[in-house]
Amino acid sequence: QSKEQEAEPNRVIGTEAGEPGPLENEVERKSKACQRILSKTKPKILAKAVMDCDMAVYCVTECDLWEVENILMRAEEHRFAQPFTFVMLSSVEGWGGTSTEDGNELSPTNVEHLEARCPSAGGPTQWKALEDRALALNDKENVTSYVVCHGVLYGRGELPGIFYDLFKEAWIGRKDSVRICGAGGNRVPMVHIVDVARTVEALYARALAEAAGMEDPFKPPAVDGEGTEGEQGGVVEEGPRHPHLDKYIMAVDDSHDTQEEVVRAVAEEILGLEPNEPIRESLVEACPSWLSLDLRMRQSELLRHPDFPWHCREGLVRRVEDVAAEFCKARKAEPIRVVVYGAPKCGKSHFAKRIAEHYNIPLVRLESAVELSKGQEGGEAKAPVTEDERADMVRRFGIDRMQCKYRGWVLDGYPSTMDGARSLFFYEVPIESDKKGDDEQVDEEVAEGDSEAQSPPVRTRLVPCRGRIPHSAIHFTVAGGEEKDGVAAHQAETDDCDVLLQDLGVDVLTLDVTESTLGSPVKELMRFEALRMYIERHGRPFNFLPTEQDVSNEVRQVLARDEESRRAAEEAEVRRSSSKQAELAGQRAALDVKREAAIARWRAEVAELKKKPLREYLLEYVVPDLTEGLMELCDVDPDDPIEYIASYLEAKAAECSSESKAA
DSSP: OOTTSOOOOOOOOOOOOSSOOHHHHHSOSSOTTOOOOOOTTOHHHHHHHHHTSSEEEEETTTSOHHHHHHHHHHHHHOOOSSOEEEEEEEEGGGGTTOOOSSOOOBOTTSHHHHHHOOOOTTSOSSHHHHHHHHHHGGGSTTEEEEEEEEOEEEOTTOOTTTTHHHHHHHHHTOGGGOEEETTOOOBOOEEEHHHHHHHHHHHHHHHHHHHTTOOOTTOOOOBTTTBSBOGGGSBOOOOSSOTTGGGEEEEOOSOOOBHHHHHHHHIIIIIOOOTTOOOEEEOGGGSOGGGGOOOOBOOOHHHHSTTOOOSSTTOTTTTHHHHHHHHHHHTTOOOEEEEEEESTTSSHHHHHHHHHHHHTOOEEOHHHHHHHHHHHTTTOOOOOOSHHHHHHHHIIIIITSHHHHHHEEEEESOOOSHHHHHHHHEEEEEOOOSOHHHHHHHHHHHHHSOTTOOOOOOOEEEEEOTTTSOSEEEEEEOTTGGGSTTHHHHHHHHHHHHHHHHHTTOOEEEEEOOSOOTTOHHHHHHHHHHHHHHHTTTOOOOTTOOOHHHHHHHHHHHHHHHHHHHHHHHHHHHHHHHHHHHHHHHHHHHHHHHHHHHHHHHHHHHHHHHHSOHHHHIIIIIHHHHHHHHHHHHHHOOSOHHHHHHHHHHHHHHHHHHHHHHO
């Protein structure tokens, strides 16, 4: 178009999925570009909107079959005044029961193959009739209709019900859930979902070129002397039964990988499965129909055109790393890399384990890396001595493993020094000389020297390895710990490690753990929540984890249980205190009763004594003791008789009082 002409904006009309599935739960359901949703409950309005478009695309695997039948029926009855392109997306599941006698590739441009196509047992039996009706629309004026039969779709986050579960279980790390269907030797035709979209885009470009009277941009090249070569070495047939064979597009990639190769490639890339490690098998009856397909399909000419913009022509197995990256990006599955270090015996290992369990990421320790190296190298691995050896051990048998590549890791207790951090998070690269003359001079000197002269050492410099730099670093400190032997030097080394990590752009969290959380679930939870908030300072990752709301509810439940326990303990203490007070009150009441009884007896005795005459009282209570005292006085003959007799009588009075109390 010329600059004076402004292109009209395209309108994209779509239908909304009826039942929400896992995809709708994990990504946004409605596109930001979507302004209006036409309800499928009003088929006439929907059909009218579709007929007004330049192109309509219907996918029989995603929408209801009655919807496709409705649009086909109305398209058959409609008179199109302007060019209209209809594309029906079908699947190779409709070819599941098709086979050839010679075992060659199936091709839609072969009449025998196209007529013989049929689904496997229990497969979609109505697709063939819908495809034939879609191809028959080419007989109408101004209508171009295609059937795009695509392989099993993969890529862009994976569709639920296809490879989504495989990628998800592999990412989470569940080896037992990764299985193959039967022996796994069947060949499953596949294609990247982007390549299907580009196929539709190429068909739209072809329709635009045809409407403008231009040459088809994807016109198949002619073979000299024979015309257009068909599949299987024959010429494309156009008979009365299938006059539009070129409108049936087979969209599959170049791979002919088996089911086991696909599952193993994903498991080795994401899960970290060893090449010789076996995969568990499932019964064929328990597997989905698409996973049991065993077909060799041949691409249509459109996809073999040199100008076709392939996204993943090599297939999933050969591009599994790129497909895994697409899955992680679409599903917001991000690696979480955390370093936990600090003073000895400060509880860092406990919280490192809790972080690894909460985020479902591997826990890496230097000791575990050494044990793993001994297991893989037959016990011949030597214990690391230098920091470079320790860092190399942690890299090879720890953070560089495949499951750590996609999920991340928690490093427990290492590195805690600047040398360890430098060896782990940096790598050496050679320094290229800026002066060419210096290199030539060195070469001449080496050439003129003796034959034993060695080349000069290569100068290198340290460069940060972005794939290993942690997102979070947690430094556990203990107040007053510097007074202990060796702790002051360790604290200085960890402080240097803090400086290096901060230079790498890592926000180091310094956490004082002087107060122990042992025996206090709430204190431990609050400390872990502080760590979690720090790790999620840029937002909580999806990573198939519980949502923030779920975590908040769990924290509230723990706090509620603690509050309930505290309240129950307080109530028990109140009951115990009340019981003790009641017991003391009973004891006091009994003592009061005994005291009152004693007082009553004393009063009775006093009253009885008051009734006696004085002479009788003295003869009974005073004269006997006084007589004994006088007799003892005569025997002793003290210097002060009065003082002596007084002391004697007081002692007798006290003795009588104690005897009365005992009674």
